[in-house]
Amino acid sequence: GNSVTQMEGPVTLSEEAFLTINCTYTATGYPSLFWYVQYPGEGLQLLLKATKADDKGSNKGFEATYRKETTSFHLEKGSVQVSDSAVYFCALSDPDTGGFKTIFGAGTRLFVKA
Amino acid sequence: DTAVSQTPKYLVTQMGNDKSIKCEQNLGHDTMYWYKQDSKKFLKIMFSYNNKELIINETVPNRFSPKSPDKAHLNLHINSLELGDSAVYFCASSQQGTAIYTFGSGTRLTVV
Numbered sequence: 001g002n003s004v005t006q007m008e009g010p011v012t013l014s015e016e017a018f019l020t021i022n023c024t025y026t027a028t029g030y031p032s033l034f035w036y037v038q039y040p041g042e043g044l045q046l047l048l049k050a051t052k053a054d055d056k057g058s059n060k061g062f063e064a065t066y067r068k069e070t071t072s073f074h075l076e077k078g079s080v081q082v083s084d085s086a087v088y089f090c091a092l093s094d095p096d097t098g099g100f101k102t103i104f105g106a107g108t109r110l111f112v113k114a
Numbered sequence: 115d116t117a118v119s120q121t122p123k124y125l126v127t128q129m130g131n132d133k134s135i136k137c138e139q140n141l142g143h144d145t146m147y148w149y150k151q152d153s154k155k156f157l158k159i160m161f162s163y164n165n166k167e168l169i170i171n172e173t174v175p176n177r178f179s180p181k182s183p184d185k186a187h188l189n190l191h192i193n194s195l196e197l198g199d200s201a202v203y204f205c206a207s208s209q210q211g212t213a214i215y216t217f218g219s220g221t222r223l224t225v226v
Contacts, residue, residue, distance in 0.1 A: 032213055038155075043118070043204055043217030087155055093213035100145065100169045102213055104157040 002027045006090045006105035013080055014113050021075040021088055021108045023064075029095030033057075033066055033073040034102070036089040044089060085112045117141050120205050120218035127195055128226055134191045135221045137205030145169075145210050146188035148180060151202040151220070163188055164210055195225045
């Protein structure tokens with residue numbers, strides 16, 4: 001079945017360090033891909049998305065490129081801040097369900113130290 | 115105005131009880147969802163509804179019964195609560211075809 005695999009955390013970085021969180025997917029068809037962020041005690045918020053191969057999603061300094069050849073959608077940020085500390089979820093819209101189901105990865109917790 | 119609101123935020127109850135969680139969205143979306151997040155943060159879909167019709171039922175025990183009285187509301191009733199039901203339950207909504215979700219802030223259910 002369709003699935004999302006992302007790197008296990010926690011990831012601990014110092015402020016201004018470069019961030020990469022790896023995400024790969026397995027899907028039949030052509031899913032849309034997403035990154036969501038969850039701050040403590042809150043629901044998930046959409047961070048960025050890409051709907052087709054080679055699309056780059058970007059928001060708040062975060063970027064991810066839809067790579068069909070490597071079935072990947074890695075999240076990057078050039079310089080993290082303490083306020084970026086959160087749990088990050090990679091997700092795909094399951095093409096087998098007409099878009100009525102989104103499959104989430106297990107989440108990667110990021111800690112940024114001042 | 116909160117876009118997707120869930121009540122209650124916290125729910126502590128004994129095994130065997132029946133409880134309900136309510137969800138309302140004011141975004142005009144036509145699709146609503148329930149997701150369960152376990153203690154390791156893993157998120158799993160339970161149900162999705164489109165225009166009040168059940169679309170996805172992800173092999174959830176029939177102790178869980180969703181109800182959508184209209185497009186803006188999706189409630190979750192749970193019968194005979196078990197310890198394993200302890201989790202955070204998230205409601206979400208989207209416009210059909212976008213798969214861009216807006217989540218509520220969650221209901222932390224603790225069964226003792």
